[in-house]
Amino acid sequence: MARGGGELIREHMSGKFIIPREELMHPGHSACPGCGEPIAMRLLLKALGPRTVMNVPAGCCAVIPGVWPRYSLKIPLIDHAFECTGATSSGIRAALDAKGMNDITVVGWAGDGGTVDIGLQSLSGAIDRGTDFLYVMYDNEAYMNTGSQCSGSTPWGAWTTTTPGGNEISHRTGKKRILEMLVENGISYAATVNIAFPEDLIKRAQIAQSIRGPKFLHILSPCPSGWKMDPSKTVEVAKLATQTGMFPLYEYRDSQYQFTEEIKDRKPVEEYLRLQRRFRHLSPTQISEIQNLVDNRLRELDARMEASRK
């Protein structure tokens, strides 16, 4: 059976911390058991350190940090409406600069619906304004806080409550290619990262932090209840997403695209799909259709990388 991140970590020396020790998150937050979001948040904050200010819109990310007067993070956090993560980050950055606090990292942290759908305009505006901040999209591939409705980042064929038969009703094009959209918008740095590859996640976050201007991280963040899977499989499923090519890890830096995690011996997508009951209804034909989509997508990415190096 495919093990999760353990294989990767065991290659390192025993008894040593291979990622930053400092905890910027308290236990007792409100995430469901096995949720990917707090794993992503905890790793990201370990990477960025305590001189970080964050703003979050509606979504699971507004619930997980806890109920007033309790709070789970050790950095200042500002809550705001759903569609304005980029704009709020711009305002925080402007005021910090006006007050001479230029060394503080500003992070806008939003889900996939809050990013690729309702928050897209404000994120695009923040890039256009050249706001020096890091935008992080934790992607659980649907509107999970409202109970699994299809978003622009839901993969083709997935069950959601608004695509009860898979998404042939609408949402025909599958996940919006948000990273490429933002590159064309003029972002300074962008990368896909995955909670199952924590060292890479931390490295990409720190690279992003070192670059001035608008930066973007796209984190795959499995949702056990929405993906209809065993909560213990969160890291394992996340890892398979990359190993099957469903969620390739790559970055855009210095005007070039490159893979950050080479996929050797790519596994068939079925290994990823069968662990999640949101894909249970798929016929063998539909599964091979998804395999084709992934194959084409990777070929396309290869071509994009090739072209960017010319």
Next chain:
Amino acid sequence: MYETYRDLPPIQITTESTKGNQTGTWRTFRPVIDLDKCDRCYTCWIFCPDVSIIVEEEGDYPSIDLIHCKGCGICANDCGPGAITMEREPL
């Protein structure tokens, strides 16, 4: 700590951590670490969504904060040497 509206801060602001939330009561299965099998790779510590794997110092064996552990089982699923098992909590 607040009794009436008069005690409220002028602006809504948090004043304490979520450590006071005993999320361990959500648990159905409890992780149990077999220290003989544990090779201290700290995979469990890295992936715990609930900051509930405790490693005090480098070299220490991990332990579990059962006040907060929600029993998701990621630690057991991803433990390379299979040192963690999930055991049913008594009803």
Next chain:
Amino acid sequence: MIDALTANQAAAIAAKLARIEVAAVYPITPQTTISEMMAEMVSRGELDARFMLMESEHSAMSALIGASYVGARTFTATSSHGLALMHEVLMWASGVRRPIVMPVAARTIGGPWNIWGEHMDVITERDVGWMQFYCENNQEVLDTVLMAYKVSEDPSVMLPAMVVIDGFILTHTVDAVSVPEQHLVDEYLPSFNPDPVLNIDDPRRFGGLIMPDWWTEFRYRIALDMEGAKKRIQEADAEFGKIFGRNYGGLVENYRTDDADVVLVIAGSAAGTAKEVVDHLRDEGLRVGVARMRVFRPFPSEEIAELNSKDVIGVFDRSYTFGDGGAMFNEVRSAMHGSDNIIKNYVGGLGGRDVTAAHIEWIFRNMLDILDNGLDRKIEWVGLRDGSGRW
């Protein structure tokens, strides 16, 4: 220094005098010239503020909420559809107690399209927890922006404020405006030092989830503080008078109402016309007066209740909210509940139609007729083409 300024220029100059630190702008007619003038002042180095070009009004307000938490004095301006688009974040701004000051060039909301002045945009935002100041002229616009910061940032208030400028009638017409000296403004308006403020060394969460066990208490605090703002507005107005030699009578400006039998309650630039008409009718010996609604939020219930002794009250709404009469009418009527005077609603000046001296004179003569003969009808649209429009 006396300068010839439009109200929009006066608003931008007031923002500079207030030493705003962060501005977020997005164009919309007839507000745009405020944003343009701010841009010019920043590029010339006259205004030391972070100047953000936004991609919508919703984003402009959202950015200012973030900036305000960090402790910056913030400014934007909008109008009409822009204000409507902000609706959600207007409530956010007041709910999390950010003292943002925003001139609004009051205008219609489509459709169909109409870019001209009325109060529909601001009246529909009367319930969002913002203070609302309605200005009569360009001087008052400049002065009210300064006063609005003073009141909004008062630790006992901490609520945002709209400064309402009648679209085109004030925004685009030039008038003599006395521009105060910077050192006097600094004396009047100290720097913004909110407590609590975002502090990297004392990390807190602002605006996070509140359960039913405390939500009511937080709303009650806003209600109390909005009520308390009435006194702060009167104080700010009085202090303004001491330093700058002019003030505006607090929440309601009573003009020749002392011995009046009939009083017209009216807001914005049309109040100037109404005062003019009062003077003429007084020359005829008619006992008429004007109560200018300068502040609609917080609602001046005590000042309005003082008009209970008047026999006939007219309320002029420069908008219509499709209820049982206009919004201002209804609030005035409810503040007078229990008194035995007659209250009538006049609606007019919509979509850029002038409110002329003839309209106002007709209103006063109609009220005087009611004084003798009783109420003819409850709601009257004034200046309709067929001359009626009444029920």
